[in-house]
Amino acid sequence: MNFQQLRSVRETVRQGFNLTEVALVLHTSQPGVSRQIRELEEELGVEIFVRAGKRLTGLTPPGEVVLPIVERLLVEADNLRRAGADFAAQDRGTLTIAATHSQARYALPPAVRDFRATHPDVVLQLHQGSPRQVAQMLLDGEADIGIATEALAGYEALVALPCYSWSHAVVVPRGHVLAQEADRGVVLTLPRLAEFPLITYEGGYTGRSHIDEAFARHALVPNVVLAAMDADVIKTYVELGMGVGLVASIAYDEARDAGLRAIDARHLFATNMTRLALRRGAYLRRYAYEFIRCFAPPLTPELIGQAMASAEGSRFEI
Numbered sequence: 001m002n003f004q005q006l007r008s009v010r011e012t013v014r015q016g017f018n019l020t021e022v023a024l025v026l027h028t029s030q031p032g033v034s035r036q037i038r039e040l041e042e043e044l045g046v047e048i049f050v051r052a053g054k055r056l057t058g059l060t061p062p063g064e065v066v067l068p069i070v071e072r073l074l075v076e077a078d079n080l081r082r083a084g085a086d087f088a089a090q091d092r093g094t095l096t097i098a099a100t101h102s103q104a105r106y107a108l109p110p111a112v113r114d115f116r117a118t119h120p121d122v123v124l125q126l127h128q129g130s131p132r133q134v135a136q137m138l139l140d141g142e143a144d145i146g147i148a149t150e151a152l153a154g155y156e157a158l159v160a161l162p163c164y165s166w167s168h169a170v171v172v173p174r175g176h177v178l179a180q181e182a183d184r185g186v187v188l189t190l191p192r193l194a195e196f197p198l199i200t201y202e203g204g205y206t207g208r209s210h211i212d213e214a215f216a217r218h219a220l221v222p223n224v225v226l227a228a229m230d231a232d233v234i235k236t237y238v239e240l241g242m243g244v245g246l247v248a249s250i251a252y253d254e255a256r257d258a259g260l261r262a263i264d265a266r267h268l269f270a271t272n273m274t275r276l277a278l279r280r281g282a283y284l285r286r287y288a289y290e291f292i293r294c295f296a297p298p299l300t301p302e303l304i305g306q307a308m309a310s311a312e313g314s315r316f317e318i
Contacts, residue, residue, distance in 0.1 A: 001040065011026055012049070017056040046060070091286075094123045095291060100205065111295035115291045119287050127143060131204060134152065144278075150205070150207070158279060161277070161296070167271055168249060170193065170244060194215065196243060196244040198245075199228070278308065
């Protein structure tokens with residue numbers, strides 16, 4: 001048994017049983033992948049994959065049992081390499097952060113700045129994607145830390161820790177009727193907001209579910225004329241007069257967004273929670289804990305250790 005056999009099994013499942021794709025990912029040949037799989041099956045005495053001729057089409061019942069063990073062995077092998085590198089290289093290495101657009105643009109910059117000031121020899125890699133893509137990058141071992149508002153707490157193989165709560169804000173051009181009403185002390189209501197075309201996040205991004213839920217509770221159908229992943233895109237089209245924007249409150253900067261006015265909407269929509277996620281069982285190098293401290297000071301190494309040791313499927317709260 002060797003790690004190349006284990007990688008061949010894992011990657012075959014990840015690539016939808018397409019051995020051509022597996023060979024490309026593992027930088028080998030398709031016959032080589034087939035041989036690695038067959039040799040492992042012969043050693044174990046069971047078939048891991050269902051076959052239709054020469055094609056693999058799924059996992060056998062023994063394969064369903066074997067796959068999680070293969071995943072754990074490869075995770076621990078990766079942990080072993082990381083542990084060795086941690087002691088050999090001290091504060092040198094690479095730290096990969098996966099985050100949504102809003103987190104990367106508005107929440108992460110201060111943490112990145114502070115971390116770089118104390119760890120200049122650590123290369124930071126920042127990958128952006130949807131909450132589900134962030135989760136998948138963690139599960140696939142492509143990222144060390146994931147940061148997003150939605151989806152992360154829904155994966156048993158991830159430990160999702162609460163970082164900070166935030167609310168939405170309504171953004172309109174200066175001089176807009178809603179801005180004038182806010183200046184007169186008129187409290188914005190959902191029925192009033194529903195009278196305007198809205199520009200906000202795509203489904204699954206930055207608390208969009210709480211926006212939809214609020215309108216549904218009041219039996220209102222919002223007129224969403226544009227949905228985007230990025231708050232800067234939303235604000236651009238608000239400035240063009242296409243509609244009223246709904247963004248994360250942290251996405252509004254009075255100095256940068258001089259042409260816009262923000263109206264507090266925390267009374268209209270449920271509070272959102274940004275979470276930091278880690279792959280359960282993964283080894284974190286010391287500088288990873290330092291980055292987490294820069295981003296979310298309450299998340300101490302001791303608390304992270306407790307969360308990583310908690311039972312799968314449990315939600316860890318501070």
